[in-house]
Amino acid sequence: SAIGAWRRYSHKEHNNDVLISYGYGDGGGGPTEEMLENIRRMEKGLPGCPKTVQGTSLDYFKRLESKFTDLPKWVGELYLEYHRGTYTSMGRNKRANRKCELMLSDIETLYSLLMQEGVVYPQEKINSMWETVLLNQFHDILPGSSIKEVYDVTLKEYQALAEEGEQLIREALDMISRAVSCEKDSLIAVNTLGFNRSGTIEFDSSDSITSLKDPLKGKVAPVQKTATGSYIAYIEDVPSKGYKAFEMGSILEAAETDLHVTEKRMENKFFDILFNEKGNIQSIYDKTNCRQVLKLGQCANVLQVFEDRPRDNENWNIEMYYPQKKYEIDDVQSVEVIDNGPVRGGIRITRQFFDSKITQDIYIYADVARIDFDSVIDWKEKQLLLKTVFPVDVHAERATYDIQFGNVERTTHTNTSWDVARYEVVAHKWADYSQYDYGVSLLNDCKYGHDIRDGNMRLTLLKSGIAPNPDADKEVHYMKYSLVPHAGTWREANIPAEGYAFNQPMYAVKTKASKTGCGSNSLCLFEVDPSDHVILETVKKCEHSDEYILRLYESHNANAECTLSSFKNLEYAYECDMMEENIKEIPVEANRLTFKIAPYEIITLKVKLW
Known part of the structure; x- marks a missing residue:
């Protein structure tokens, strides 16, 4: 109510008006006839009640800005001392949301890789899937505070998203396996994260596999069959936003282990x-x-x-x-x-x-x-x-x-x-x-x-x-x-990298020995240096062209001068806004460019490869 808003307002000594956002419900509903009639009457002034004036929030904040030059500035988190249960309620729904977000990010990276092989980027499908994910981030659905029937619907929607996404990922991995040329039967490890990566990779195979060999370093890693029947191995130096092929072997002497x-x-x-x-x-x-x-x-x-x-x-x-x-x-x-x-x-x-x-x-x-x-x-x-x-x-x-x-x-x-x-x-x-x-x-x-x-x-x-x-x-x-x-x-x-790796495991796809593929057995689409605190989060196709959009941020509260590189030369690059509109051109030199980033800054780049 208008009286309640005025009573709660704590800066009456500095300002004598307060902003009230109104509308039906708490889901963005518009005003009702009753609300508009109440406003019409209160505009004329009622004894004991604040006088109301209709306007926009932008006009209100502009008026405040012109009125005060020394407004207090809050630094840090504005912690809401309420609704703490929404961090956890309906765990299944929250899990599905995160899995779908990361799955779509992976799909964007995979098909960005395949654009270099002439594969059409499935933009309409990806956008449609994102729209469903974002719809289910409505403020009562994702927090777990909706009625049961809502979650009966989201269960089906998330299942459909997972099935569609898994199909897109399978198709992308199959196309990568056909594009890569390997002298021996190999396992291709695909890394969708924005830094070179070592870690475990889990995969299925109908053949008995006991080792993976890095053809670039000659190092052989043991492969273990797990209790579930899958295989697991520890592999090293899989390129940022790229892949690396490892030769599969069936004979390996038992290695000493501290496990x-x-x-x-x-x-x-x-x-x-x-x-x-x-x-x-x-x-x-x-x-x-x-x-x-x-x-x-x-x-x-x-x-x-x-x-x-x-x-x-x-x-x-x-x-x-x-x-x-x-x-x-x-x-x-x-x-x-x-x-x-x-x-x-x-x-x-x-x-x-x-x-x-x-x-x-x-x-x-x-x-x-x-x-x-x-x-x-x-x-x-x-x-x-x-x-x-x-x-x-x-x-x-x-x-x-x-x-x-x-x-x-x-x-x-x-x-x-x-x-x-x-x-x-x-x-x-x-x-x-x-x-x-x-x-x-x-x-x-x-x-x-x-x-x-x-x-x-x-x-x-x-x-x-x-x-x-x-x-x-x-x-x-x-x-x-x-x-x-x-x-x-x-x-x-480097715990941010650990968090990403834990949430987004590497993908694995097998390929037969073949010389028909034209792709290298190791490829890095994009890489940023330093990668320990500058995170290359997103690589996707531009919404309205065949350029690439890259989103990066600084994670350690530090300034940095960064170098972005690719396996191909850069034709041009721009810093752009979230709408992918150009802000300024960034000079490129062969396959790299340099830029500066401020503490916790988020930067979006638009680049064209040739």
């Missing part, structure tokens, strides 16, 4: 991990940094359940008092070793909680300093909040959280009322808690709710509210998260 796994212990060259009788991690010794990761006497990956009964708006809110009733899920049904090979080791822990079943596959790797938790949760409960906790031996007053195109720091103490209010905060792909010389990051592939207090890093896995959807989150959930202890801070450990 050992039992039901109670997992060990590699990075970590020595011990489990207790409840399946919780009681010790993580970091061999590289010669220190214990966990607080003395405390266990990690403890699944905690909290009674979750907000005073109102149940699927929207998590109240401050939620920690008062806490339970641990410790009914372990089984523990078994599922992988114990030269590349990866894993155990499976199955737990029961009332009518719900939680299955976790915990993995360590021979060459990756990461501990992965791959979870399937068949959840039957209501009004319960599920979290996992890692009490780490780190001392810091602030933690860092990934957000879109950057990151934000938040306090980990409760000194002020503002600090107290941040008992549940949002992050995208990772959260990090670091002191000067050591830290721990928590990655995830589909979760957003976090809290880090007193060295306890917690990730919110499920929130099963009952209003307005009485069946919210009562279904089977798939989620992955990963613990990354590291030396130094998140910057030295």
Whole structure:
């Protein structure tokens, strides 16, 4: 109401008018006849009520700007002390949103690669798919605060998007495999990320494969058959926004490995991990940094359940008092070793909680300093909040959280009322808690709710509210998260790259020995230097031409002079805006150009190859 808006306005000593946006509902609805009639009457002035004038928000802000020269300036996050449950409610929907966003980004990169082979970029299909994803980011759908029928619809829409996207990806990979010329049967690793990459790659094969050889370096990597029947290998130096072929082999002498796994212990060259009788991690010794990761006497990956009964708006809110009733899920049904090979080791822990079943596959790797938790949760409960906790031996007053195109720091103490209010905060792909010389990051592939207090890093896995959807989150959930202890801070450990790699695995496609293809067995479409803190996020076709659009951002709060290069020469380049309209031309030299980027700046480039 107009009276309520005026009463809430806290700067009456500086200004005597306030902006009210009006319309039907909270979904962008227009004004009703009743609203317009109320405004007409209030324009004439009613005793005890503010006088109203119709206008535009732009005119209002211009008037404020001309009226004041010393308006206060807010720096940092404007944290909303409300609706904290929307970071987690309807986990299936949030997972589908992230998977579809990343899938479409991958499709854009794959078909940008294939444009150099004369393949037509499927712009209409991609745009149509993006429109469905964006429609389902409406403010009640994505937060998990819509009615049940909405999520019955989105389930079908996301399934259709996944099927269409997977088909486009399969077709793109097949075309890449036909274009590449290899002397021997090979596995082509495709990297859609904007930096050179080493890591694990998982693939299916009807043939027995025991090794992959890098033809450029001559290095041979072992291949392991997993418990699910797929194959996994650790490969190195796959080019940015490109691919690299590895020769497949069926004979490899057994290599020595530091990877050992039992039901109670997992060990590699990075970590020595011990489990207790409840399946919780009681010790993580970091061999590289010669220190214990966990607080003395405390266990990690403890699944905690909290009674979750907000005073109102149940699927929207998590109240401050939620920690008062806490339970641990410790009914372990089984523990078994599922992988114990030269590349990866894993155990499976199955737990029961009332009518719900939680299955976790915990993995360590021979060459990756990461501990992965791959979870399937068949959840039957209501009004319960599920979290996992890692009490780490780190001392810091602030933690860092990934957000879109950057990151934000938040306090980990409760000194002020503002600090107290941040008992549940949002992050995208990772959260990090670091002191000067050591830290721990928590990655995830589909979760957003976090809290880090007193060295306890917690990730919110499920929130099963009952209003307005009485069946919210009562279904089977798939989620992955990963613990990354590291030396130094998140910057030295390059955690943004770890977050991208965890969320966007490399693609694999096999190709037969052939000399009919004309493509190189290793190709980099675009690469940026430095790539440790300047992220080449997007490569896509321009909406109205055959030029390329590249979107980059700086992630470390640092200035940088950057070089962008390609495997082909650049004809011209422009910096452009989000509408892909040119701002200024950037000089090019052969296959590269240089530009400057400011801390956390986002830059869009338009380039033409020839």
